[in-house]
Amino acid sequence: MGRTSDARSKILHAAQSLMELRGYSALGVAEICKTAGVPKGSFYYFFESKEALALTVLDEQWAAQRRDWERALRGDQEPMLRLRQLFEDTAAAQRAGQATCGTVSGCMFGNLTLELSNQTEPIRQRLQEIFDAQVGMVEDVISAAVERGDVTVTDVRDAARSVVAQLEGQVLFAKLYNDTAPLDALWPNCLALLGARAPESGVAAV
Amino acid sequence: MGRTSDARSKILHAAQSLMELRGYSALGVAEICKTAGVPKGSFYYFFESKEALALTVLDEQWAAQRRDWERALRGDQEPMLRLRQLFEDTAAAQRAGQATCGTVSGCMFGNLTLELSNQTEPIRQRLQEIFDAQVGMVEDVISAAVERGDVTVTDVRDAARSVVAQLEGQVLFAKLYNDTAPLDALWPNCLALLGARAPESGVAAV
Structure with a gap:
């Protein structure tokens, strides 16, 4: 990897970390470059503006998170257990972030x-x-649950x-x-929202 | 009202409007003073810092919203219908904000x-x-609904x-x-989350 693409990658990595913790408006290009350890001139070589950088950060963040969501939601388990997997993964990711940064930083997409x-x-x-x-990925899982008669919803998209x-x-x-404790409510609340019967694999409904 | 208290009130009003639309980090004291039409010196006479101003804005915003929540949640209706009133008021407030500003600005407390x-x-x-x-105000209403046998929850605080x-x-x-359409889901989802039977006053559950 040449110096140039290395600088771009450093800027992206710094921006991702800073945006995760502090959002968008609080950041300046100078701070991002300082954190990345690259001269400010490099920034405008790679990115037209702070907004263009933010869009790239969002794309990269979603590309990574989409893989996690696909792993949880497109597995072989019965549909409701795939949703439970998504909630468990979400809680684990927030706990890991808290362990690293000392603070739960939430979901970058929700934050922004x-x-x-x-x-x-x-x-x-x-x-x-x-x-x-x-919502589309969750909708696919709910549709599969509806087909099996596991859930009762009037509009699958709204439910998702x-x-x-x-x-x-x-x-x-x-x-x-x-505190990640509120995330424990995701699974029982999902069962309630979808009018779900308890999955077969030994998980009780609320 | 003398000039002094008038300036404080203008600063608060400007800050509330700007924070509602654009959050906290994007704002500077100079912009707040310009919008308020008061000299910057006045700002530091009344507020130690932008953070101190933000805390006052939060207090005033909550004092006003608390009155709305109390009106909805402490009425004479049966408990679940009070919750429905809260959701209807929330949707109406967001629609009114959208009509005024051209954009749904959301909940300032959630935003911040x-x-x-x-x-x-x-x-x-x-x-x-x-x-x-x-959460405490919603908890009181759910407790009243539990007493009447209208809902089934294992932990009232968690449910709230x-x-x-x-x-x-x-x-x-x-x-x-x-788009305020997603707020239409609040009432049926509340019924589902609380395992509620349909209220007597002609409202069907999901």
Whole structure:
């Protein structure tokens, strides 16, 4: 890897860490470059603006998280247990972040949605695409559960959005209290929201 | 009202409007003073720092919203219908904000929680107090519903937190899509989360 692409990668890595912890508006290009250890001139060689960098960070973050979501949601388990896997993975990721940074930093997509989705249209649009994809992946699992007669929902898309909304809401509480305990409610709440019967594999419903 | 207290009130009003739309980090004291139409010197006469101003804005915002929540949640209706009233009021407030500003600005408490609760301890603590109060008010209503046998929950506090989490999550989607339609899910989802039977007053459960 040449020096040039190395600088780009350092900028992206620094921006990802800083945005995860402190959002978007609090950061300046100078701080990102200082953290990355690259001269400010390099920044504008690779990125047109801070907004362009943020869009790239969102893309990379989602590319990585999408792989995790696919692993959880497209496995061989019965559908509801795949959703449980997603919640367990989410809690584990937040606990790992807390162990590293000393603080639960939450979901970068949720954080940026509430910080600035109504201020910049390109970022709003990218966040919409990401949440559309998340809701779509959950929707596929719920559809499979409906086919098996495991859940009772009137609108699968709405149900999927409600499951992701509950996830974002409980992650908000985890961040607020710097405590991942609220994430334990995700699985029983998902069962309740979907009118689910208890899965066969020994997991009791609420 | 003398000139002095007038300036304080103008600063608070400007800060509230700007924070509602753009959060905390994106704002500077100079911009707040310019919007308020007061000289920058006045700012530091009334407020020690931008953080001190933000805490006052949170207090005033919650004092006003608490009155709305009390009106909805401490009425004479049966308990579940009081919760429905809260969701209807929330949707109406977000629609009114959208009509005024052109964009759904969401919940200031949720916005600031995800933007900066892990960055400043005084703001984190104030937001914790506000959400504790919200969850406590919902908890009282759920307790009343439990007494009447209207709902089935294992832990009333956890259930209340889940109802508020669902609210914050759907408000996040309303802000993301600049569309208040996701808030229509709050009532049926609340019934599902609480294992509620349909209230007597002609409202069907999901």
